[in-house]
Amino acid sequence: MGLFDFAANIGKKVFGIGDANAADQIKANIEANNPGVKELNVSLNDEICTLEGNCDSVEAKEKTILMAGNMKGVGSVNGEALSAPVPEVEPEVEYYVIESGDTLWGIAAKFLGNGSKYPEIFEANKEVIEDPDKIFVGQKIRIPK
Structure with missing residues (x-):
């Protein structure tokens, strides 16, 4: 689950484009609706949001990526550094x-x-x-x- 593309010009607005603390605001929004991620770190550079942390499940990892990507100003999400336990059966x-x-x-x-x-x-x-x-x-x- 590497890079996911999103439409940067639509989505939930939690920060202004170019805000110095945009990554902190993305992190705060994810943590407020916590899908099951711990030790979350977020960085944002040129509309690319990179996420790091430990997810409770593959579903939690997917939701964390979607939550970041569905924010206005995020064009893609790199979730490679989000860890999750490997399920016995990969969910469809x-x-x-x-x-x-x-x-x-x-x-x-x-x-x-x-x-x-x-x-x-x-x-x-x-x-x-x-x-x-x-x-x-x-x-x-x-x-x-």
Whole structure:
């Protein structure tokens, strides 16, 4: 799980472009919604966010990367220095970038076969999506299988 690309011009705004303490603000936002990462270090250089730390699981690692990447001003995330235990069975996860007109209901219908399963997508992304009624174009989320 190396470099993930994101749309730097969209996302949750937690810092101003060029802020000296942008990495600290990204770190504070991740820790406030902690997906299961400890000893987190964040650096940001030219829209590339590099993360280091110890994750409780592969899922926690994925969520940490998504949380950093879904912030305005972050164009890609390098998560190679995030450690996570190797699972016995690699979880099947697909990533999806929200498009104009999308709803979690519609995404659930498309990927899970039934719109009423949208809480599964929300639960898999609750650290990334703070409110199921507030998703934004360009946001990258996990689709559990």
